[in-house]
Amino acid sequence: MTMLEIARGPAMQVSILIMVGGIGWRLAGILLLRRRPQRAAPRHGFVRRICGGLSAILSRFIPRRTFRRGTAVSVVLSAVFHLGLAVVLFGGAPHILLIRQITGLTWPGLPKGIVVMASGLTLASMIALLVRRMTHPVLRLLSTVDDYLSWLVVFLPVFTGILLSGETIGGYATLLSLHILSVELLLVWLPFGKLMHGLLVFAGRGAMGVTFARKGAAT
Amino acid sequence: MDDNETMGAMLARRGFGRRGLLKFAIAMTSSLALPPSVAPVMAASLARARRQSVIWLSFQECTGCLETLLRSPSPTISSLIFDFISLDYQETLMAAAGSAAEQTLREAVAAGKGEYLLAIDGSIPVRDGGVYSMTGGRSNVSMLETIAADAKAVLAIGTCAAFGGIPKAYPNPTGAVAVEDLVAGKPVVNIPGCPPVPEVLSGVLAYFISFGALPALDDRRRPLAYFGTTIHDQCYRRPFYDQGKFAKSFDDDGARQGWCLFELGCKGPTTHNACASLKWNGGTSFPVESGHGCIGCSEPDFWDAGSFYTPLAGATLPGWRNAAIAASVGLVGGAAAALSGRRKTAPKPEKTP
Numbered sequence: 001m002t003m004l005e006i007a008r009g010p011a012m013q014v015s016i017l018i019m020v021g022g023i024g025w026r027l028a029g030i031l032l033l034r035r036r037p038q039r040a041a042p043r044h045g046f047v048r049r050i051c052g053g054l055s056a057i058l059s060r061f062i063p064r065r066t067f068r069r070g071t072a073v074s075v076v077l078s079a080v081f082h083l084g085l086a087v088v089l090f091g092g093a094p095h096i097l098l099i100r101q102i103t104g105l106t107w108p109g110l111p112k113g114i115v116v117m118a119s120g121l122t123l124a125s126m127i128a129l130l131v132r133r134m135t136h137p138v139l140r141l142l143s144t145v146d147d148y149l150s151w152l153v154v155f156l157p158v159f160t161g162i163l164l165s166g167e168t169i170g171g172y173a174t175l176l177s178l179h180i181l182s183v184e185l186l187l188v189w190l191p192f193g194k195l196m197h198g199l200l201v202f203a204g205r206g207a208m209g210v211t212f213a214r215k216g217a218a219t
Numbered sequence: 220m221d222d223n224e225t226m227g228a229m230l231a232r233r234g235f236g237r238r239g240l241l242k243f244a245i246a247m248t249s250s251l252a253l254p255p256s257v258a259p260v261m262a263a264s265l266a267r268a269r270r271q272s273v274i275w276l277s278f279q280e281c282t283g284c285l286e287t288l289l290r291s292p293s294p295t296i297s298s299l300i301f302d303f304i305s306l307d308y309q310e311t312l313m314a315a316a317g318s319a320a321e322q323t324l325r326e327a328v329a330a331g332k333g334e335y336l337l338a339i340d341g342s343i344p345v346r347d348g349g350v351y352s353m354t355g356g357r358s359n360v361s362m363l364e365t366i367a368a369d370a371k372a373v374l375a376i377g378t379c380a381a382f383g384g385i386p387k388a389y390p391n392p393t394g395a396v397a398v399e400d401l402v403a404g405k406p407v408v409n410i411p412g413c414p415p416v417p418e419v420l421s422g423v424l425a426y427f428i429s430f431g432a433l434p435a436l437d438d439r440r441r442p443l444a445y446f447g448t449t450i451h452d453q454c455y456r457r458p459f460y461d462q463g464k465f466a467k468s469f470d471d472d473g474a475r476q477g478w479c480l481f482e483l484g485c486k487g488p489t490t491h492n493a494c495a496s497l498k499w500n501g502g503t504s505f506p507v508e509s510g511h512g513c514i515g516c517s518e519p520d521f522w523d524a525g526s527f528y529t530p531l532a533g534a535t536l537p538g539w540r541n542a543a544i545a546a547s548v549g550l551v552g553g554a555a556a557a558l559s560g561r562r563k564t565a566p567k568p569e570k571t572p
């Protein structure tokens with residue numbers, strides 16, 4: 001069995017099963033969290049609470065004016081990173097093929113040049129974010145192994161993806177294997193660290209918005 | 220043909236003059252990625268060269284490799300290279316059969332000891348003492364061992380000889396192996412392909428006849444000049460790949476406009492061969508040009524590497540049933556952990572005033 005066959009076959013299967021099991025584990029844990037009883041009478045009804053949830057989902061995209069200056073660098077870098085990653089993930093033809101294989105959904109891919117450019121921007125923003133994390137005194141203090149590990153498992157697929165697109169070093173098969181294996185590492189780590197926010201971010205914001213709206217707080 | 224006749228004399232007899240030989244040498248040096256200054260040297264060496272003895276053994280094979288090398292569309296000098304070698308033993312082509320053929324083989328080996336090239340097509344079955352392929356009561360393994368011992372070099376022609384090919388495909392009932400798995404201490408050149416491109420063999424032979432050595436090989440012992448790049452690197456559909464324009468089915472609009480066949484399972488990006496540059500049938504076309512993706516036939520284990528029609532980006536997924544089991548295990552485990560955590564951190568009952 002070649003490295004590519006292992007990467008596309010058993011390694012892919014095992015990593016997906018670990019990811020699915022891990023997501024189940026995390027969801028069960030979240031759903032069974034002890035909730036403090038709500039003793040106050042709700043300020044708003046069902047519809048206003050749902051609106052509060054939706055508003056929280058959207059409003060968190062824009063930083064608060066008070067913090068704008070202090071967080072501008074992180075916000076811009078994070079935005080570049082997330083948008084770049086989305087372009088690569090949902091615009092790259094090979095990625096769309098894999099999504100089609102899993103879900104049956106498909107859409108036209110972007111030209112390779114655009115995807116490579118987006119990968120470059122993503123990579124650059126990730127390096128800048130890491131440098132910032134390691135040099136900013138407060139951020140460095142707050143950072144845990146999870147932060148660095150999550151950074152690494154996202155960085156590797158982006159990096160190997162760029163190498164693959166240019167077929168720079170090593171053959172296509174070797175680079176493709178490394179790229180797939182790095183994605184599998186990401187899948188395995190996804191449910192267990194902060195990368196899980198990729199799945200929970202909107203649910204989390206929504207739930208918080210609903211709670212705020214129930215209490216009559218601004219969302 | 221007289222065994223002492225030089226290649227120059229033979230070509231002259233066939234109507235190819237000095238200029239023709241030089242043109243051939245230029246084409247060969249460029250296809251072998253040699254500097255242009257080598258062409259006159261190669262032409263001169265070829266003109267002086269005497270016939271090279273070749274012993275060709277066919278093991279577990281389908282004769283497709285031999286067919287493709289023999290069925291050259293026109294008498295080019297490239298095909299005359301095959302006429303120029305002294306094919307001293309080839310079971311399919313020779314008139315002799317049975318014990319006469321065995322005698323021919325013994326004589327050819329004795330006469331060319333240490334000088335002949337040994338060409339092999341087909342893989343070698345080693346299971347159960349090699350009984351699954353025998354010639355004249357001898358197993359392929361035993362023939363290879365003894366005849367390779369006196370060869371100057373060994374050419375493994377076709378994917379079966381080079382990497383085991385289809386006989387080695389799962390479950391490999393005969394225990395088929397490649398030539399290089401059994402031959403030690405001799406230079407081995409792999410010329411894979413199912414079948415291999417004839418011009419690659421003529422290039423290797425021309426090089427060997429001219430310089431008495433083998434051309435540069437890659438880490439899989441393939442001639443670097445022909446296998447150094449992938450089909451994808453030289454494919455004329457590559458601009459469409461880079462633009463993200465892919466045919467979705469074999470007869471859609473994109474396919475008719477010559478768009479890339481990646482989504483239809485083309486294995487060009489992982490396949491090393493010269494099909495896209497040398498092409499087939501006298502330079503007419505190659506599979507991708509005819510509208511079908513490359514199936515990767517010159518790569519090891521290509522038969523077991525999944526469907527020809529699964530894109531390289533695709534994967535073998537675990538299936539919904541296994542995913543559901545994994546999710547259930549995760550949910551139950553997570554719930555158990557959460558409940559035990561809750562029990563440990565249960566708040567004290569609130570005191571009522």
Ligand code: SF4
Pocket residue numbers: 450451452454455456457458460478479480481485486487488507512513
């Ligand atoms: S048709 Fe195949 S070899 Fe040609 S560019 Fe597309 S993927 Fe590459």
